[in-house]
Ligand SMILES: Nc1ncnc2c1ncn2[C@@H]1O[C@H](COP(=O)(O)OP(=O)(O)OP(=O)(O)O)[C@@H](O)[C@H]1O
């Protein structure tokens with residue numbers, strides 16, 4: 001079964017009286033346990049595609065399946081449940097809840113899932129250590145650098161072992177050492193838990209970690225390269 | 231349950247994000263709640279005064295009459311058992327405060343004027359604590375016992391009749407055989423009453439003296455019984471009813487004086503309206519605050535939904551935030567109301583403004599009365615209406631699109 005399947009999806013935005021095809025008949029299958037990098041120049045449609053897969057945005061046409069379940073016709077509430085149960089997100093623009101500390105942000109998803117306080121605390125502390133943020137767990141987002149905030153977001157995305165992680169520019173604010181540490185962490189999770197990763201990035205070094213590289217341009221897939229044995 | 235915890239934590243944190251706005255809002259709620267409780271306590275005190283005064287003007291809490299007496303308060307409709315038997319029956323109970331009376335229409339005549347009045351034959355010792363007269367003498371003395379041969383009239387009536395203490399007047403009524411029964415009395419005292427009407431129409435004589443004048447033996451027209459609390463006289467009414475085993479009419483005060491009786495209900499309604507009106511003023515601020523709070527948080531609300539929080543939980547979060555705000559305001563409002571009413575328990579002198587209100591039976595010292603039921607009502611009004619008022623902004627928040635939140639830069 002495919003972790004993600006998109007069948008001929010289109011998404012058009014209107015800007016003024018100009019139509020922008022953010023997704024132009026895109027079809028992809030991503031196998032379970034896949035590690036896919038989406039690369040495209042700015043405006044190429046990466047975020048739009050990730051949002052469609054995550055059920056945050058409904059395409060104008062076409063079908064989207066996650067874990068074999070069709071999602072483009074689900075209700076808001078059901079989509080929320082699906083995201084909560086199956087998907088870890090790192091968003092491009094805005095990730096953390098300002099009134100919560102780093103640890104509480106990491107725990108947020110687990111808390112909504114109903115994980116007990118002890119288990120939450122244990123998991124969040126461990127993951128914060130892995131992303132190199134020990135000692136910062138009680139800071140609020142406003143008291144952390146952009147890179148630190150991004151690592152909190154990554155920690156939150158993976159802490160509850162989702163089946164699928166959708167990460168939009170997860171290394172944008174990170175130096176090369178921290179970003180390769182993060183990618184090592186992704187790779188390890190991908191191998192040990194068979195977590196499926198879809199990572200949108202501009203960063204050549206990040207692309208090197210992926211088993212499969214999908215290149216987009218103006219809302220279309222222009223290249224689909226298997227980099228390593230899957 | 232855990233979700234509620236999460237939601238409450240977020241709501242509480244969010245509440246204190248904009249300190250200034252929250253403090254202003256808490257202040258407004260506090261003020262509103264204070265106004266609700268304080269004003270209500272004043273109103274209650276006022277009504278309490280009116281009713282207590284009204285009841286002291288003779289009705290007592292429960293009265294016993296011949297079944298026809300209220301339609302025709304004449305000497306023909308006397309209570310069917312003798313005064314001695316009534317005394318025996320009351321002494322077999324633990325009811326302490328009761329008084330039997332002769333009560334007939336009569337005409338009082340001085341050398342200059344005559345007037346129709348209601349003539350009461352009383353036992354002064356038994357009236358203590360039930361009726362006002364003995365406490366409010368303006369001249370002369372009160373009746374000494376039930377065979378006192380003098381009478382006590384209102385100060386106003388004395389003016390009208392152009393008589394005074396020490397002068398003689400003639401009282402004229404009918405005996406049970408429809409014969410004129412009359413007798414000369416010396417005026418021994420004048421009383422003041424909260425209502426002019428009382429001073430003009432009530433005349434008091436000894437019970438035995440009147441029984442002899444009217445030739446009615448040991449009979450009386452009414453028994454007034456006083457309980458502990460005028461608000462709760464059902465048990466007392468039942469007990470007295472038992473004493474007269476259904477032969478006489480036994481009624482609580484609210485039925486005897488429907489004007490006074492309706493006062494309580496009218497005031498309950500008024501209090502509720504007052505509270506709702508204050509809340510309306512508050513709710514504008516509350517809804518505004520919430521709308522702003524929600525508007526400012528478009529992004530993080532969207533983010534929470536993007537992460538998998540259901541719209542319903544978002545709605546709950548805003549509602550909880552509003553309720554927490556209300557609870558904080560209620561806490562202070564109740565405390566301040568209590569703190570401001572407690573020192574006034576000894577009475578507020580309102581004689582300056584009360585002149586014109588004497589007509590309504592309002593006396594000049596107001597004792598604010600903070601009742602648990604009113605405090606609970608104020609709190610309930612604020613919470614329930616506050617909850618309803620927060621639904622609309624909360625609903626709006628739950629309709630946000632997660633995508634808006636996470637893509638806007
Ligand atoms: N809400 C929107 N309204 C109008 N146009 C939009 C909207 N969202 C995206 N677009 C347009 O759709 C196209 C694809 O946008 P998208 O955000 O998917 O690109 P991207 O590959 O993620 O770019 P970047 O690397 O800059 O994040 C762009 O031309 C963008 O301007």
Ligand SMILES: [Mg+2]
Nearest residue numbers: 046047092168
């Ligand atoms: Mg993007």
